[in-house]
Amino acid sequence: MVLAALFGGTTVLASWYSSERLSRASEYYKDGQRLEARGESGEAIEAYRNALEISPKSEYRLALAQALIRSGRPEGASAYLNELLRSDIASGEPNLLLARIAAKEGRVDAAINYYQRAIYGYWQQDAQKNRLAARWELIGLLESARMQNQATAQLLELSEQAPGDAPVLIQVAKRLLANGAPSQAAELFRESLKIQTGNGEAEAGLAEAQLAMAQYVDAQAAFRKAIREGANNEEVRRAYETVNQVLALDPVRNDLSPLERYRRSLLLLERSAALVSACDVNTSPNTLLDQAKQAQTDRPHSRDLESGIDANIHLAQEIYGLKGNCAQSDPPLARVFAIINSK
Amino acid sequence: MTNTRFHLSSLQLPKPGEGQRFLLLSILIGIFSGLLVVCFHIAIDSITWYGLENPQGRSRVFLVALPAIGALVAVLLIRYWFAGAKGSGVVDTKAAIYISDGHVPLSAVFGKFLACAISIGCGNSLGPEDPSLHMGAGVASQLGRSFQLSRDKMRLIAPVGAAAGLAAAFNTPISAVLFVIEEIVADWSGGVLGSIVLAAVSAAVVVRWFLGSHPLFTVPDFELTHPSELLVYALIGVAGGFLAVAFIRAVEKMRKAIARLPKKSELFLPPFAGMIVGICGIWLPQVMGAGYGAIDSALHDRFAWKILLLIAGVKMLVTLLCFSAKTPGGMFAPTLFAGAMIGGGIGGLAQLHWPFPTSETGAYVLVGMGTFFAGVFRAPMTSIFMTFEVSASYVIILPVMISNTIAYLISRQLQKTPFFTMLAAEEGQYLPSLEEQREATDLRVENAMTAPPKSTVAATAPVAQALAAAQQSGFALVTRREGEWSVVSRQELESAFDAGLGDRPLSQVVSLEPLPRLYRDLTLDATLKLLGSHPLLPVSSRRRPFRLVGTVALEDIHRAYGVRPPETPPNQGQAIPDTTLSRAE
Numbered sequence: 001m002v003l004a005a006l007f008g009g010t011t012v013l014a015s016w017y018s019s020e021r022l023s024r025a026s027e028y029y030k031d032g033q034r035l036e037a038r039g040e041s042g043e044a045i046e047a048y049r050n051a052l053e054i055s056p057k058s059e060y061r062l063a064l065a066q067a068l069i070r071s072g073r074p075e076g077a078s079a080y081l082n083e084l085l086r087s088d089i090a091s092g093e094p095n096l097l098l099a100r101i102a103a104k105e106g107r108v109d110a111a112i113n114y115y116q117r118a119i120y121g122y123w124q125q126d127a128q129k130n131r132l133a134a135r136w137e138l139i140g141l142l143e144s145a146r147m148q149n150q151a152t153a154q155l156l157e158l159s160e161q162a163p164g165d166a167p168v169l170i171q172v173a174k175r176l177l178a179n180g181a182p183s184q185a186a187e188l189f190r191e192s193l194k195i196q197t198g199n200g201e202a203e204a205g206l207a208e209a210q211l212a213m214a215q216y217v218d219a220q221a222a223f224r225k226a227i228r229e230g231a232n233n234e235e236v237r238r239a240y241e242t243v244n245q246v247l248a249l250d251p252v253r254n255d256l257s258p259l260e261r262y263r264r265s266l267l268l269l270e271r272s273a274a275l276v277s278a279c280d281v282n283t284s285p286n287t288l289l290d291q292a293k294q295a296q297t298d299r300p301h302s303r304d305l306e307s308g309i310d311a312n313i314h315l316a317q318e319i320y321g322l323k324g325n326c327a328q329s330d331p332p333l334a335r336v337f338a339i340i341n342s343k
Numbered sequence: 344m345t346n347t348r349f350h351l352s353s354l355q356l357p358k359p360g361e362g363q364r365f366l367l368l369s370i371l372i373g374i375f376s377g378l379l380v381v382c383f384h385i386a387i388d389s390i391t392w393y394g395l396e397n398p399q400g401r402s403r404v405f406l407v408a409l410p411a412i413g414a415l416v417a418v419l420l421i422r423y424w425f426a427g428a429k430g431s432g433v434v435d436t437k438a439a440i441y442i443s444d445g446h447v448p449l450s451a452v453f454g455k456f457l458a459c460a461i462s463i464g465c466g467n468s469l470g471p472e473d474p475s476l477h478m479g480a481g482v483a484s485q486l487g488r489s490f491q492l493s494r495d496k497m498r499l500i501a502p503v504g505a506a507a508g509l510a511a512a513f514n515t516p517i518s519a520v521l522f523v524i525e526e527i528v529a530d531w532s533g534g535v536l537g538s539i540v541l542a543a544v545s546a547a548v549v550v551r552w553f554l555g556s557h558p559l560f561t562v563p564d565f566e567l568t569h570p571s572e573l574l575v576y577a578l579i580g581v582a583g584g585f586l587a588v589a590f591i592r593a594v595e596k597m598r599k600a601i602a603r604l605p606k607k608s609e610l611f612l613p614p615f616a617g618m619i620v621g622i623c624g625i626w627l628p629q630v631m632g633a634g635y636g637a638i639d640s641a642l643h644d645r646f647a648w649k650i651l652l653l654i655a656g657v658k659m660l661v662t663l664l665c666f667s668a669k670t671p672g673g674m675f676a677p678t679l680f681a682g683a684m685i686g687g688g689i690g691g692l693a694q695l696h697w698p699f700p701t702s703e704t705g706a707y708v709l710v711g712m713g714t715f716f717a718g719v720f721r722a723p724m725t726s727i728f729m730t731f732e733v734s735a736s737y738v739i740i741l742p743v744m745i746s747n748t749i750a751y752l753i754s755r756q757l758q759k760t761p762f763f764t765m766l767a768a769e770e771g772q773y774l775p776s777l778e779e780q781r782e783a784t785d786l787r788v789e790n791a792m793t794a795p796p797k798s799t800v801a802a803t804a805p806v807a808q809a810l811a812a813a814q815q816s817g818f819a820l821v822t823r824r825e826g827e828w829s830v831v832s833r834q835e836l837e838s839a840f841d842a843g844l845g846d847r848p849l850s851q852v853v854s855l856e857p858l859p860r861l862y863r864d865l866t867l868d869a870t871l872k873l874l875g876s877h878p879l880l881p882v883s884s885r886r887r888p889f890r891l892v893g894t895v896a897l898e899d900i901h902r903a904y905g906v907r908p909p910e911t912p913p914n915q916g917q918a919i920p921d922t923t924l925s926r927a928e
Contacts, residue, residue: 003375010378014553017385024392049645053636056557079563079643079705086564 025055032063041071058084058091065097074101092121096134103137108145112138132158132168139175148179155179159188166192170202177205182212200231211239214339216250219243245332251313252343258305265312269295271333272319279326288319313340362534365496369538372486372500373507373545376479380511380546381553383456383478387471390464391632403625406466410617410624410631413465417458417671418613425454432477432673434767436505437527437774445484445497447504452481458671462613466631468620468661469672472512476673479508479546499535502528503542510543511550513675514559515732519543522725526763526777560639562734565706569699573745578693579686579711580746584753586685587678587718590659591758595765597667602769612668620661630658633676638683638712642705648691651704655684678716679729686711686746709734710742718750721761721778726751788870789863791903792882792893796820799828799891806852807845810836818878821855826889828881829855860888867900874900 032047048064051057061080068077078101084094099114115138123130135158142151155172162168173188186209192202207222223240226232247253249271251264273292292315300308320337394409395401421428427448432455439447459474483504487497502523510519520536520543528535567573601612623630629637641651662677690707709730717726730743755778760768767774799820800809813819813833821829831853839845839852849855859873861882873880874897882893901907 003371006375006378010381010553013382013385017388020389020392024396049640053639056561076644079703082564083561 021054025051025057025060027051028054029060029063032067036067036070041067045071058087062093065094069097069101074104077101090117090121092118092123092127092130092134095121096130096137099134099137103141108141108147111141112150115141132162135161143175143179152176152179152181152184155181156184164195166195166199166202169195170199170205173202173205173209177209177212182209185209186213198229200226200229203229204231204236207236207243208239211243214335214342216243216246216335220247242332242335246335246339249332249336250339251309251336252340258302258309262300262305262309262312265309265316266296268316268333268336269312269319271330272316275328275330275333276319276322276326278328279323288315288322291315292319361493361496364490365492365499365534366538366541368486368490368492368500369503369507369541370545372479372483372504373510373542373547374549375482375486376475376504376507376542377511377546377549378553379452379456379478379482380475380508381550383460383471383475384512384550384554386456386460387464387633390460391466394464395466395628395631406624407618407621410466410620411614412617413461414467414613414617414665414668414670415610417462417467418610418669420458420461421454421671422610425450425458427451428454428458428477428671429669430770431763431766432473432475432480432505432508433526433763434770434772434774435477436480436501437763437767438772439480439484439501440498440528441774442772444494445487445492445500447477447481447484447501449481449485452478452485455481455671459673462617462671463632465617466620466624467613467617467670467672468630468632468634468658468665468677469670469674470633470676470679471673472509472675473673474671475508475512476505477508479504479506479511479542483507483542499528499538503535503538506539507542507546511546513729513733514547514550514554515729516540516543516547518725518729518732519546521728522722525722525725526720528777558735559635559733560642560709562642562709562736562739563703563705565702565709565736565738567738567742568702571697571699572693572701573742575690575693575697575701575707576710576742576746577749579689579707580714580749581753582685582689583682583711583714583746584718584750585757586659586681587715587750587754588757590663590681590715591719591754591762591765593663594667594762595760597663598769601667601669609669613665613670616661616664616668616670619664623657623661627654627657629654630661634658634680635676638680638708641683641687641708644704646687648688648695648704651684651691651708652688655681655688658684674719675716678719679712682715683708683712685715706739706742709736709739710746713743714746714750717747718754719762721751721754723747723751786867786903787863788861788865788867788882788895791867791870791899792861792863792895793899795881795891795893800849802829802850802855803848805846806836806839806849809849810840810845820879820881820891820894821849823850823855823857826860826883827857828860828891829858830877830879831855832878861895863892867903870895871900 028047028051032044032051035041035044035047045064045067048060048067051060052064061084065077065080065084068074068080078098081094081098081101084091085098095114096118099111099118102111102114115134118134119131119138135154139151139154139158142148142154155176159169159172162172169188169192173185173192176182176188177185186206189202189206189209193199193206196202203222203226207219207226210216210219210222220240220243223236223243226236227240249264249267251261251268253261256264269292273289276289295312295315298308317337317340320333390413394413427450435447435451439445455474455477459469459471463469463471480501481504483500484497487500492500505527506519506523509522510516513519520539523539524536528539601608604612620631629640637654640646646654658677659681662674662681665672666674687704687708689711690701690704693707694701694704712733713726713730716729717723720726726747727740727743730747731737731740761776761778764774764776796812796816798812799822800812802821802823809819809821809831810833813831813836818830818832819836821831823829831849835853839847844852858877858880861870861873861880862885863882864885870880874895879894879896881891882895884890884892
């Protein structure tokens with residue numbers, strides 16, 4: 001009888017206590033949110049702490065950790081976030097916050113680990129958006145840690161998760177291009193153009209990718225299209241100009257007449273000599289520069305044109321080689337020599 | 344035809360013996376204690392919510408007055424209505440075992456509940472664990488009386504309840520069992536241990552049912568970052584040990600000084616101590632009440648090392664005042680609190696100046712928590728397991744073992760009287776110190792045994808041969824078979840010889856009862872019980888039990904204890920106790 005009465009009494013009391021605790025904790029939590037909105041982070045943290053002391057709910061723990069991070073005390077937040085993970089290791093948000101803390105502290109491996117868990121973990125709200133954001137942050141970390149291969153892998157995975165989403169594909173393609181993966185980037189730009197035909201940004205990106213792959217003719221067409229579609233910024237114009245110059249300077253193109261190729265070889269010689277002269281390289285009399293000057297005045301017979309072209313290109317290469325570590329540069333010229341060397 | 348009628352009466356269950364009833368009662372004690380402690384916990388929290396929540400928002404006068412008023416009400420309750428609730432729970436539980444045959448008045452339970460809930464809830468710097476332990480003992484005692492247990496069982500019932508109360512208060516059944524074994528009950532058998540465990544587990548289950556199963560503290564993940572860090576933990580142990588000794592001495596001196604004051608001061612001192620707590624609470628609200636929230640905050644790196652040390656110092660001071668003024672409440676929580684802050688302070692300092700990598704401050708807080716407890720209460724196993732249980736963190740166990748053991752050893756070396764023995768003595772009770780009992784060296788068989796007789800006599804040997812062997816020592820040791828001996832007195836042999844049976848085999852003439860075998864490591868206390876019915880006992884080797892390595896007689900034990908043998912009349916020097924003679928006859 002006594003036991004039953006005590007049990008009943010305790011049950012009633014404990015149920016009141018539990019509801020009272022929850023309501024008090026909730027009050028503190030709301031106070032914390034209000035204070036944080038007013039920018040009183042110190043007081044907000046206190047309120048969250050009080051809420052947590054009364055009721056150990058994950059929601060309060062997360063709010064406290066976030067408030068600590070926002071107030072510039074990430075080291076204090078780590079403990080609470082780890083506690084959240086102890087009860088639920090797959091929770092996305094604590095993993096993402098811990099990843100940011102680890103990245104800030106330079107613990108790259110730990111940060112990658114947390115980011116991966118945030119990407120594959122579960123989220124209470126906006127799961128897709130949050131996972132995407134987490135992956136972008138991971139990619140940024142990998143890039144800054146010079147882990148290009150891993151970054152490329154993440155970018156490709158990201159592109160697979162966003163089929164039909166042109167802005168994301170363009171963004172991914174741009175990062176791939178920046179990470180030295182132009183063919184994958186071109187692929188994604190083309191894919192995004194299928195979704196959004198006439199997207200200037202995608203056209204410009206494709207042109208950049210083609211330029212990176214030394215596909216100058218395609219790049220020129222793409223740049224032209226991009227400019228027409230409104231992607232007419234300084235960078236695009238400069239790249240377009242480079243493509244145009246390369247195509248105008250290339251003496252080994254098969255579709256040109258021997259005379260035109262000879263003319264271009266002389267042009268190549270002239271630009272190489274000009275570059276080396278600008279570099280103020282020490283050369284003795286009767287040197288290569290004199291030979292270049294001489295070549296400009298020579299008028300070979302039509303049957304000797306081919307040998308003249310070869311001689312001019314060879315001489316231009318030798319002169320260009322004199323440049324050494326000179327800061328002066330001529331990007332189109334460099335690209336043309338790259339084309340010649342590849343043939 | 345066979346009778347197929349079914350007799351229900353044949354299915355009657357056997358009536359449980361007292362041992363079984365005791366075990367069942369332990370579960371009941373655990374449930375009752377658990378329920379009571381849940382209510383106690385709710386009462387303290389409720390008073391704190393309505394009185395002390397959000398201390399920054401309260402007026403200073405209110406903050407100073409509340410603990411003082413709480414202490415005054417608590418003291419009045421104990422002085423005028425619940426005198427049985429006065430004093431330490433641990434001491435009263437021990438007194439129940441050694442003095443009052445397990446009797447703890449029920450008024451002590453109600454008194455502790457009300458007085459301590461008010462006192463602690465109003466912010467006095469004391470904890471709810473010792474009162475919970477006392478309430479558990481009181482509940483157990485009442486149930487024992489209701490179940491009409493025998494006196495022996497009644498003596499054991501209070502520690503069973505104490506374990507339940509402590510397990511419920513901390514939600515730590517292992518530590519509760521260990522504390523009762525280390526500090527309260529000296530003689531325990533498997534049955535008693537079983538009862539203590541059952542009661543502690545049932546109480547913990549009840550508490551978890553009502554208040555949730557999460558540990559007392561949520562502890563961040565820690566790891567030992569560098570082996571040299573163990574030195575920092577050892578340093579925490581050293582600091583904890585010395586501070587514990589200083590604290591105990593301060594308590595001793597202050598309580599002695601208070602005891603010299605007029606009797607009426609008992610009413611005024613607790614409110615005065617409460618007022619000091621309130622004044623300190625204006626600037627450091629963490630020192631008010633049991634302080635678990637502050638420990639949790641310290642575990643999460645909330646305070647700088649200077650603040651941690653300041654809080655530790657102020658907490659020790661206000662606890663000293665409250666406890667010495669005899670404000671109702673226990674010392675467990677404040678010792679954990681002070682230890683945690685000391686550990687955190689030293690850890691924080693090490694983070695700045697230690698030349699090797701160190702852990703988060705929280706790790707030092709956790710380790711320090713048990714250190715001061717180990718130093719004050721000298722219950723090292725309890726302190727280690729308590730830290731483990733309240734944190735549910737196994738990683739920290741190695742540093743905890745190091746620091747707690749150091750603190751315990753320093754305290755034992757520098758403070759001769761254990762804390763609870765000191766409290767009991769102040770209350771005019773001279774209760775045994777289990778620490779001293781554990782460390783007392785027992786005399787053993789090897790301290791008393793003498794060399795075996797040069798020759799033993801076979802059971803088939805003639806009486807005359809045995810009589811010859813017994814001439815020197817007064818008895819003959821007879822080998823019945825390998826490893827089994829009997830003893831025959833000279834008088835018996837002489838009687839047989841005089842009756843003309845000198846050439847008959849011994850086994851046919853005298854009764855040869857096998858003697859119990861002794862071993863070198865048996866205590867003389869146990870040996871004495873066996874010697875009551877035998878004049879001499881053989882000592883054999885545990886490795887080769889058939890080999891006789893010595894004998895022990897009553898006079899050997901007298902010699903070992905330094906007792907002068909009683910003067911014997913001439914010709915009775917080799918007298919053998921009557922029991923043997925009568926049995927032989």
